[in-house]
Amino acid sequence: MRERGRTRRLLGLGVRTGSAMIRTRLGGQADWRALGEALFDGLSELKGPAMKLAQIMAQWDDLLPPDLADELSRLQRQAEPMPWEGIRRTLIDQYGDLDRHFREIEPRPFASASMGQVHRAVTHDGNTLVLKVQYPGLAEVLESDLAQVRRIMRLGRWLKVPQVRLDALFEELAASLRGELDYHAEAEALARYRARYAHLDSLVIPEPLPSLSGPRVLAMRYVAGTPLRELEDADDATRQRLATTLADWLTEELFTHRELHADPHAGNFAADDHGRLVIYDLGAVVPVPESRLRAMMALLDATLAGDPMAMDEALLGLGGRQGQGAPLALYRESAEAVAPLFAPGIQDFSDVRVHRRLRDLTPKVWAAMDRLQPPADTLLLSRTLNGHYWNLVRLGARLDMHARTQPLLAWARRR
Template identity: 80%
Template sequence: MRDRGRTRRLMGLGARTGGALLKTRLGGQADWRALGEALFEGLSELKGPAMKLAQIMSQWDDLLPPDLAEELARLQRQAEPMPWPRIHEALVQQYGDIDHYFSEVEERPFASASMGQVHRATTHEGETVVLKVQYPGLADVLESDLIQVRRIMRLGRWFKVPQARLDALFEELAESLRGELDYHAEAAALARYRERYKDDPRLVIPEPLPALSGPHVLAMRYVEGAPLRELAEADGETRQGIAETLADWITQELFTYGELHADPHAGNFAADAQGRLVIYDLGAVIAVPDARIKAMMQLLDATLKHDPMGMDEALMQMGGRQGQGAPLALYRESAECIAPLFEPGEQDFSDVRVHRRLRELTPKVWAAMDRLQPPAETLLLSRALNGHYWNLVRLGARLNMHERTLPLLHRAY
């Protein structure tokens, strides 16, 4: 990965994005499909932080114009892999003589992402492993890329997102991206999670292989599975089982261990032949303090009670809504959209009526952003929860959220 030309290309993509947003603000009609295609082609080749930001945006299905969201979603599943010679270069840097460790390394990647790609390999003992290979030179260009990402994120001011919030979100994103380059930390997270869930028969977490890992390559035992994004055609029992396991796991992570998997794109999860949930990637795990969980549950409680003043108080206690003029009408409409998901009985996450109402609510939320001022430290947490929610939607989950939530509300008070 070379620095030459990257800044110029990222600035060009940022300018094109800004032009589309400006055209919309002036009452015009932007060509979101064309913009999405340009972003896909450019970011798929460049990789790195900007591609990661676009992948995060693509998970916000209810925030983006549909044509743009559809094109960005391709970055989750169709991003062009880095050519094999560059990956081979990284493997040689890690192992020296690759043939000493492996009888074969597949040149075609098993998966491609923004910060690295995964290749299957076979040891001389005949075991299949996967090698998560960091893109060569990524660490060298990370900081210069982040400067351009910060400039792109400043476009959020056009949506009345306060600059302080944008700066805080950027710092949280930057810290997360720097953390994803730390393969030693991810190996430790894999080991921690394997120990944590060793007695849960519904979860599978790959075993890290320290003897074959290093700063730029993370080796794991291969676990075969059907990616979550491919489960749309699976039988209902399999999808429902995976959905329940995913919901249970997220709940346990938050309320028992105070952590959350913060990179919820569908490629990080799969179902194995026994119908177990496979969690492939633990490069982004965030701590969630108990006080933050309690504040968020207070907001949810007020929402379910259709109490706009209580919602406003909870948001202010979380550190948001610093200004004057509580948007009480927006709170009421938000409660009307969200509360049905938590009514007694089983809720169908594939009910398009719920998503339509949320999509219709989104522009009103952005319009009130200068008054809402969501707490900066909860933005990535909210994004992660939103991504997990949409994974449940894609699975067509049927969950009794009232039954699941009631004990958690009692625990939070």
């Protein structure tokens, strides 16, 4: 009964979304704000795959109507928590007698997401921990939810998103969600990243506690921090230090260790009291083969050279553009939009002229997606790097991207 109820509610949200899109296509006025509020309320309660999809879509706010994007973005910061009693049952399944392990567990979570929520706890020896608790029954309904989400995603065609793009997005979402249910893998990623980046004094990664963790509960030492999305008014020196750390870490992660933290929404990052960058969530870490990195850098190289034919060849090297390529004019416009970010000297990520051109370009690129046919793993990398770009915009970063990328481009040219 519970699963059928979820299915009916997901289908109901899909019908409301489809009706709004049809009304718009027929020349009517869709109330995107009202639709967004309905989706926020429904997805906050249902959690799981549909909520995760909405969070991903909210990162592409240049695709959605502004009122709808504003409401969906609330799912990254204001999602309604699951009632304590359900979470408590999961904790009892993990620990048995809670009082034997903890002096206190806060019933009110300080973070709620699509797959779980986070509660502070204090042990009897006075250590403050956080317990990331998976929503009850999520594993049992995951595949059913994914089937319904696939049906809902077909409505994206009304927003002129090509079917190949929707299919790839779904496969990415499904793989990500299945991976996020594996708390053992996340604990291993936390330990691996702590050891790997111990030399970066400006970076903090919480310590996992295997003795208190299990299949549906991940225990970590508590690291206080101000979420990145609340740092826009912080002093400039702090924001620039955080931006530099973020850029340094991403470069090392990709080009030294061939991995990528693939969930870049701002709620996963914070600043501690010393102005260090805190990374809270490592539930989505993906490998990035060297061949994929070289192909992506070849595309960037051709883009910065403003060479449309070389850009088309680089897309073939990525495994995309199997049929007729995109118009050369689109390649040229893409190069003109991207090049200012990599010009010699310090680039100001708060310069609205740059990302306004990127926003204006995005719908044109997506309209040609059926001709570009990018592989799914490239879409994942693109979404992730796009998310980190907007994190740098939020921080008002000033970085010399030319100096940062020249050694990487030289590396990619060597075979």
